[in-house]
Amino acid sequence: xxxxxLDSVPFGGRFDGALGVLAALEVARSLNDRGIxxxxxxxxxxxxxxxxxxxxxxxxxxxxxxxxxxxDWAYARRDGEGKRFGEELxxxxxxxxxxxxxxxxxxxxELHIEQGPVLESEGVQVGAVxxxxxxxxxxxxxxxxxxxxxxxxxxxRRDALVGAARAIAAIREIPGKLHPDMVATVGxxxxxxxxxxxxxxxxxxxxxxxxxxxxxxRRAREMVMETVEDAARGxxxxxxxxxxxxxxxxxxxxxxxxxxxxxxxxxxYTFRRMWSAAGHDARYTAELxxxxxxxxxxxxxxxxxxxxxxxxEDAARGxxVLARALITLAGRAG
Amino acid sequence: xxxxxLDSVPFGGRFDGALGVLAALEVARSLNDRGIxxxxxxxxxxxxxxxxxxxxxxxxxxxxxxxxxxxDWAYARRDGEGKRFGEELxxxxxxxxxxxxxxxxxxxxELHIEQGPVLESEGVQVGAVxxxxxxxxxxxxxxxxxxxxxxxxxxxRRDALVGAARAIAAIREIPGKLHPDMVATVGxxxxxxxxxxxxxxxxxxxxxxxxxxxxxxRRAREMVMETVEDAARGxxxxxxxxxxxxxxxxxxxxxxxxxxxxxxxxxxYTFRRMWSAAGHDARYTAELxxxxxxxxxxxxxxxxxxxxxxxxEDAARGxxVLARALITLAGRAG
Numbered sequence: 001x002x003x004x005x006l007d008s009v010p011f012g013g014r015f016d017g018a019l020g021v022l023a024a025l026e027v028a029r030s031l032n033d034r035g036i037x038x039x040x041x042x043x044x045x046x047x048x049x050x051x052x053x054x055x056x057x058x059x060x061x062x063x064x065x066x067x068x069x070x071x072d073w074a075y076a077r078r079d080g081e082g083k084r085f086g087e088e089l090x091x092x093x094x095x096x097x098x099x100x101x102x103x104x105x106x107x108x109x110e111l112h113i114e115q116g117p118v119l120e121s122e123g124v125q126v127g128a129v130x131x132x133x134x135x136x137x138x139x140x141x142x143x144x145x146x147x148x149x150x151x152x153x154x155x156x157r158r159d160a161l162v163g164a165a166r167a168i169a170a171i172r173e174i175p176g177k178l179h180p181d182m183v184a185t186v187g188x189x190x191x192x193x194x195x196x197x198x199x200x201x202x203x204x205x206x207x208x209x210x211x212x213x214x215x216x217x218r219r220a221r222e223m224v225m226e227t228v229e230d231a232a233r234g235x236x237x238x239x240x241x242x243x244x245x246x247x248x249x250x251x252x253x254x255x256x257x258x259x260x261x262x263x264x265x266x267x268x269y270t271f272r273r274m275w276s277a278a279g280h281d282a283r284y285t286a287e288l289x290x291x292x293x294x295x296x297x298x299x300x301x302x303x304x305x306x307x308x309x310x311x312x313e314d315a316a317r318g319x320x321v322l323a324r325a326l327i328t329l330a331g332r333a334g
Numbered sequence: 335x336x337x338x339x340l341d342s343v344p345f346g347g348r349f350d351g352a353l354g355v356l357a358a359l360e361v362a363r364s365l366n367d368r369g370i371x372x373x374x375x376x377x378x379x380x381x382x383x384x385x386x387x388x389x390x391x392x393x394x395x396x397x398x399x400x401x402x403x404x405x406d407w408a409y410a411r412r413d414g415e416g417k418r419f420g421e422e423l424x425x426x427x428x429x430x431x432x433x434x435x436x437x438x439x440x441x442x443x444e445l446h447i448e449q450g451p452v453l454e455s456e457g458v459q460v461g462a463v464x465x466x467x468x469x470x471x472x473x474x475x476x477x478x479x480x481x482x483x484x485x486x487x488x489x490x491r492r493d494a495l496v497g498a499a500r501a502i503a504a505i506r507e508i509p510g511k512l513h514p515d516m517v518a519t520v521g522x523x524x525x526x527x528x529x530x531x532x533x534x535x536x537x538x539x540x541x542x543x544x545x546x547x548x549x550x551x552r553r554a555r556e557m558v559m560e561t562v563e564d565a566a567r568g569x570x571x572x573x574x575x576x577x578x579x580x581x582x583x584x585x586x587x588x589x590x591x592x593x594x595x596x597x598x599x600x601x602x603y604t605f606r607r608m609w610s611a612a613g614h615d616a617r618y619t620a621e622l623x624x625x626x627x628x629x630x631x632x633x634x635x636x637x638x639x640x641x642x643x644x645x646x647e648d649a650a651r652g653x654x655v656l657a658r659a660l661i662t663l664a665g666r667a668g
C-alpha cells in the first residue's frame with residue numbers, strides 16, 4: 001500500500017501536500033508502463049482528513065482503517081458550524097461504498113516532505129524514516145502574588161512570570177543534556193493580570209518535547225519537573241503540571257526501513273536514517289504491517305505555510321526510492 | 335493645603351482610599367476645637383479623578399490645579415461610553431463655580447497608606463516620604479522564526495519566547511546589582527502565534543523600573559538594553575525597545591519632609607524616611623510649594639484591591655503627624 005494525504009495547503013503551482021498521492025500514482029503507472037509485476041497486489045490510498053483542522057482529530061481516515069476509531073464515530077465528527085463529517089463526505093461525493101475494515105498489510109510506504117531543515121542543511125537527498133517520535137505535552141501553571149509594581153520591594157515578591165521565565169529558559173537547555181535529536185518547545189503562554197504596573201500572580205505555559213527513546217523521554221519529563229520546581233521555589237510560587245496530550249514513540253519495521261535504505265543505495269542517492277518528529281498516517285498503518293516513510297528535503301525546512309515547497313529533482317528522487325522500495329516489499333514477480 | 339483623593343475602591347467598612355480626606359477634615363476640626371490658630375490659612379482639598387481609570391490620565395484634578403493640563407481639555411476627556419468628564423461632573427453636581435488656577439502654596443501635605451509592605455514588615459509606624467520615584471516604562475519586542483516544534487532541531491531555532499524568557503529572568507536581577515530600593519517588573523507579555531506545537535516567532539513584554547536616583551535609573555536602562563541584546567543574540571533574534579511612558583524622580587521639599595519627621599519625633603512614633611514608588615497628587619502640587627507625604631502601614635502591603643485595609647491605630651497616628659506637621663508648616667499664631 002502506498003499512502004498519502006492531501007494537506008490542507010494550497011497547491012501554489014507545485015504538488016505541495018499532494019506529493020505523496022501524485023508520487024504513488026506515478027509509481028503505479030511506471031510499473032504498468034514497464035510491465036513490472038509484483039507478487040503482492042499494490043494499492044494506492046489517499047487518506048481523508050489527515051490534518052484534521054476542520055474535523056478533529058487528525059489522521060481520522062487512517063485511524064478508522066486501522067481500527068483506532070469506529071467508522072460511525074468518525075462520520076459523526078462535527079466542524080465549527082456543526083456540520084457532520086459523514087454528511088459532508090456524502091455531499092462532495094467522497095463517501096464510497098467499499099467497507100473500511102482493518103486487515104493485514106504486506107507493507108506500507110509513505111512519501112513526505114521532511115517538514116524540517118535537516119536534509120536541506122546537511123545536503124542529504126533522502127531520509128529513510130525509522131519511526132515517529134514520542135510526544136509529551138504538558139501545561140505548567142505557576143501561582144504567586146499580585147502586587148503593585150512600584151512599592152513592593154524585590155525581596156518581598158512572588159512573581160509568577162519571573163518563575164515561568166526561569167523555567168522556560170532552563171527547559172530550552174534540557175535536550176542538549178540528553179540527546180542531539182531531542183527537542184523541547186514552549187509555544188503557548190498566558191500571564192495574569194497582564195498589566196504593565198502589576199506583578200503577575202499567574203503564568204501558565206505549555207511544554208512540548210519529543211524524542212524516539214522512551215527512556216530518555218521519561219528522563220526529560222523528570223528534568224522538566226525538577227526545572228519547574230526549582231524555578232517556582234526561587235519566587236515561592238505554587239506550581240501545578242498537567243499532562244494534556246502526547247503519544248509514545250513508534251519505531252517502524254526494520255524490513256520496511258531497510259527497503260527504503262536499500263533503494264537509496266541502489267539508486268546512488270545520499271540518504272540518512274532519521275525519525276519523524278511530526279505525526280503521520282503511517283503511525284496507524286504500522287499496526288497492520290511493516291511500514292516506513294521516505295522524506296525528501298523541503299525548502300527552508302518550512303511546512304504548513306504558503307511558502308511550503310520542494311524541488312522537482314527531490315520529488316523525482318522520492319518517487320524513484322518509493323518505486324524501488326515498493327518492489328522490494330511487494331516482491332518482483334516478473 | 336491638606337490633599338487627598340477618594341480612591342475608586344469600595345469603602346468596605348473602613349475609610350480605605352478616603353483616609354486622606356477624612357484625616358484632613360478631622361485635623362481641621364481638631365484645630366478649631368482646640369482654638370489653634372495658624373499664620374497661614376489652611377485649605378482641605380479632595381482631588382477629583384486621581385486614579386483616572388474612567389477618565390485618563392490619572393491625577394487629572396491636581397494636574398489642572400497645578401497648570402499641567404488646561405481645564406477645558408480636562409472637561410473634554412471621555413470615558414469608554416463617550417461621556418465627557420465635564421458633563422459628568424455637572425450631572426452629579428460636582429462642577430463648582432470657583433476658578434481653578436495655579437497659585438503658590440505655603441505647603442502641601444498628603445496622608446496615604448504606603449501601598450507596599452515595608453512599614454508593616456519592619457514594624458515602623460510612619461513613613462516620612464522624601465519624594466516620588468522616577469519611572470521608566472519600556473516595551474521590548476523580539477522577533478525570531480516561526481517553525482514546527484517537532485522537526486526543527488534545537489540548534490536551528492530562533493525562538494522568540496526563549497529570548498524573552500532569558501531577558502525577563504535577567505531583568506529580575508538588575509535592581510539587586512544597583513540599589514536595594516530599586517524595583518523592576520515585567521507585568522505584560524504576549525507571544526505569537528501562541529500555539530503548543532509552534533516555535534514562537536514573536537514575544538513582546540513590558541519593563542517597569544523605578545528608583546529615586548536618576549543616575550541609577552540611567553544605569554538601569556543601559557543594563558536592561560544590554561540584557562535584552564544578550565538574550566536576543568543567543569537565539570539570533572531581532573529586537574526593538576520602545577519607551578512607552580514614565581516620569582523623572584521628584585524629591586519633595588526638605589522643609590516639608592523635615593516637618594513630617596519632626597512631627598513623628600515629637601509624638602514619639604517610630605518612623606523612617608522613604609520614597610513613594612507610586613504616583614500621587616503631591617507630584618503636581620510640589621511644583622507650587624514645599625510638599626511632602628505621610629505614609630501609614632497598610633495590611634499586607636496591599637492596595638487597589640477589595641482587601642486594602644489599615645488599622646484605626648495607624649490611621650490615628652497618621653492624623654496626629656498630619657496635624658503636627660501642618661502646624662509647623664503653617665506656623666502657630668495662637
